[in-house]
Amino acid sequence: MFSELPALPEDPILGISKAFKKDQRAQKIDLGVGVFRTPEGLTPVMQAVRKAQARIVESETTKVYTPTTGAPGFTDAVLKLVFGADSEALSAERCAAIQTPGGCGALRVGAELLKRTSARRIVSGAPTWANHTPLFGAAGYALEMIPYYDAAASAIDFNAYLAAVKKLGPQDVLLLHGPCHNPTGADLSRAQIDAVFDAAKERGFLPFIDCAYIGFVEDLDADAYIVREAARRLPEALITFSCSKNFGLYRERTGALILVGETAERADALRSQAINVARGNYSMPPAHGGLIVAEILGSAELEALWREELAAMAATVRGNRQLLVDAASAVGLGNRLSYIAEQRGMFSLLPMTEESVTAAKERHGVYIVGAGRINLCGVHEGNAEYLAAALKDVMGQ
Ligand code: LMR
Numbered sequence: 001m002f003s004e005l006p007a008l009p010e011d012p013i014l015g016i017s018k019a020f021k022k023d024q025r026a027q028k029i030d031l032g033v034g035v036f037r038t039p040e041g042l043t044p045v046m047q048a049v050r051k052a053q054a055r056i057v058e059s060e061t062t063k064v065y066t067p068t069t070g071a072p073g074f075t076d077a078v079l080k081l082v083f084g085a086d087s088e089a090l091s092a093e094r095c096a097a098i099q100t101p102g103g104c105g106a107l108r109v110g111a112e113l114l115k116r117t118s119a120r121r122i123v124s125g126a127p128t129w130a131n132h133t134p135l136f137g138a139a140g141y142a143l144e145m146i147p148y149y150d151a152a153a154s155a156i157d158f159n160a161y162l163a164a165v166k167k168l169g170p171q172d173v174l175l176l177h178g179p180c181h182n183p184t185g186a187d188l189s190r191a192q193i194d195a196v197f198d199a200a201k202e203r204g205f206l207p208f209i210d211c212a213y214i215g216f217v218e219d220l221d222a223d224a225y226i227v228r229e230a231a232r233r234l235p236e237a238l239i240t241f242s243c244s245k246n247f248g249l250y251r252e253r254t255g256a257l258i259l260v261g262e263t264a265e266r267a268d269a270l271r272s273q274a275i276n277v278a279r280g281n282y283s284m285p286p287a288h289g290g291l292i293v294a295e296i297l298g299s300a301e302l303e304a305l306w307r308e309e310l311a312a313m314a315a316t317v318r319g320n321r322q323l324l325v326d327a328a329s330a331v332g333l334g335n336r337l338s339y340i341a342e343q344r345g346m347f348s349l350l351p352m353t354e355e356s357v358t359a360a361k362e363r364h365g366v367y368i369v370g371a372g373r374i375n376l377c378g379v380h381e382g383n384a385e386y387l388a389a390a391l392k393d394v395m396g397q
Contacts, residue, residue: 016033218311348373
């Protein structure tokens with residue numbers, strides 16, 4: 001039976017870490033998988049997480065199953081964080097959530113839930129995160145692409161994007177990125193988000209907003225604009241929330257699927273559907289990460305510490321952007337990479353081809369995803385110059 005199953009190539013993002021580890025060269029730079037890193041290349045456990053974890057280990061009395069909605073307190077805390085304590089949608093109980101195994105779990109449960117509705121298509125601006133296509137494909141949706149980012153101009157082609165968005169209809173789902181677009185780092189402005197939601201109102205399509213980096217621009221509440229506006233202005237939305245990056249809980253697989261319905265009854269019904277999808281798949285999410293998040297957000301002291309640490313990570317990434325831009329102009333790349341300083345979050349796309357990505361790896365030990373996505377967390381004072389020189393070599397004049 002298994003003879004028909006060929007070995008598959010490595011994952012385009014996760015495979016980079018493996019290749020990087022194998023590389024024996026002393027001078028190498030990992031700009032691959034989206035994790036925060038210190039200049040020493042470490043991804044430390046946040047202090048707030050350490051403290052919360054210690055409290056949990058001390059007080060936990062059982063490992064009995066949690067409900068399919070997740071660790072006690074998790075979803076309430078996440079909803080309050082995402083929408084803000086004074087959200088009208090929250091007080092009207094139009095927002096429900098279940099904890100999921102990471103943001104991926106939330107996307108998959110959301111997609112399977114959509115399969116139970118009249119949703120015909122899921123549409124995304126191009127390019128999008130490499131895993132969106134297989135993930136939605138596994139749920140039965142061939143992700144359809146519309147124009148978003150103009151690589152030649154290193155900017156969003158909003159006219160082309162909005163024109164395509166305005167053609168969507170009530171059986172369509174528009175996949176949107178929360179803050180820190182992956183892979184481009186080019187986020188919609190507030191005015192552009194408003195225009196997309198005007199179109200959603202007019203045309204009746206459903207926004208499915210994938211939020212893996214809330215808090216990574218600079219301010220958590222400002223970063224939540226897109227989801228708060230969706231809940232305030234639209235009758236329905238699906239939202240994913242990942243705790244991988246902002247809580248540094250990558251391996252704990254902690255996330256949430258947030259369901260916004262027109263009424264409290266609809267939100268309740270949606271939650272029961274999501275529970276049913278999850279039960280038929282993994283039954284319930286792993287509890288540990290959810291307990292940590294609930295502990296942090298349930299303690300004023302830990303939440304303040306966490307917000308401080310998150311803001312510091314975001315500031316580091318912003319600083320790394322500037323480091324690369326300065327180093328690029330110092331090695332003679334002129335303004336070619338200056339757009340990077342304006343973009344947001346961990347990623348930007350370099351003007352590269354697959355050949356130049358391969359050359360960067362082979363000639364300089366610089367590991368870049370796909371056709372030019374870099375994780376700015378891999379840049380620091382000690383390697384910015386080397387990196388800029390390597391990029392100049394492979395990108396040409
Ligand atoms: C990334 O885009 O690098 C991260 O979201 C990690 C992943 O799972 O791909």
